[in-house]
Amino acid sequence: MAGIAGAEEFAHDGSTDIGVLVSHGFTGSPFSMRPWADRLVAEGFSVRLPLLPGHGTRWQDMNRTTWPQWYGAVESSFLELRERCSSVFVMGLSMGGALCLRLAQVHGDAVAGLVLVNPSVMSLRREIKLVHALSRVVPSSKPISDDIAKPGVTEHAYPRTPLRALASLTKLWATVRADLPKVTQPLLLLHSAVDNVVEPENSKVVLAGVSSADVTEVVLENSRHVATIDHDADLIFDRSVAFARRVGAGDRV
Known part of the structure; x- marks a missing residue:
């Protein structure tokens, strides 16, 4: 299956x-995420940006995958970096943030720190409660893509939301929420003041649930959900680089 142009995995x-x-x-x-990855490369870091199973092709393909497969892809890339680097940070957007939290929960101190942008760990939408039953009879629903304030910018996400995959995502959310106290690593959490995809309660749940002593919260005033390609992208990149350098230097002392 031919992929979406620009959706390829990346490694440096x-x-x-x-x-x-x-x-x-x-x-x-x-x-x-590629602009963020490119900035990290420019700073001299080793970088892995995997394409998660079922993504980057057609939404129908995603309905054939589940969250353990998505997690397996990020874990494989994380372990590659652990073989190479003294300190490994995990940085994610939305569900990517949930996957990064799971890495921190499973791998403990092997994760040097986390940078999360509009992480998703739950939803207040009433239809989410029905998604498991609905996904058995309806394959997809309206899209949740391109919540971006910057004019003319698209993330090239799927034009439909695959419901079987969404049902699996809710299981990831529950797993991550249950183990939030296991997250003890330094955390930088950036969330948009206006987000039409992930409610602000998500960031509140993460910040209230983790056990990290080193926590920084940043509000992105000029971006919506896909903030990594929105007005505040450079702010995200700058803060994540400074965070990795600060925490990484401490790890190597």
């Missing part, structure tokens, strides 16, 4: 001091 071997695993979100692809 740079520094052996700092590596960064970058994860895209639900129905998205590396397209929305």
Whole structure:
């Protein structure tokens, strides 16, 4: 199956001091994360940006995958970086943030720190409660893509939301929420003041649930959900680089 142009996975071997695993979100692809990955490369870091199974092709393909497969892809890239680098950070957007939280829960101190942008761990939408039953009879629903304030910008996500995959996502959310206290690593969480996809309660749940002592919260005033390609993209990139350098230097002392 031919993929979406620009949605390919990306890998770069740079520094052996700092590596960064970058994860895209639900129905998205590396397209929305590549500018962030490119900035990390420019800073000299080793970077892995995987294409999650079922993404970057057709929404029908995503309905054939489940969250353990998405997690397996980020874990494989994370372990590659662990073989190469002294400190490995995990950075994710939306569902990618949930996958990064799961990496931190499973791998403990092997994760040097987390940078999360509009992480998703739950939803207040009433239809989510019905998604498991609905997904058995309806394959897809309206899209949740392109919530971007910057004019003329698209993330090239799927034009439909695959419901069987969404039902699996809710299981990831529940797993991650249950284990939030296991997250003890330094955390930088950036969330948009206006987000039409992931409610602000998500960031509140994460911040209230983790056990991290080193926590920084940043509000993105000028971006919506896909903030990595929105007005505040450079702010995200700058803060994530400074965070990785600060925490990474401490790890190597």
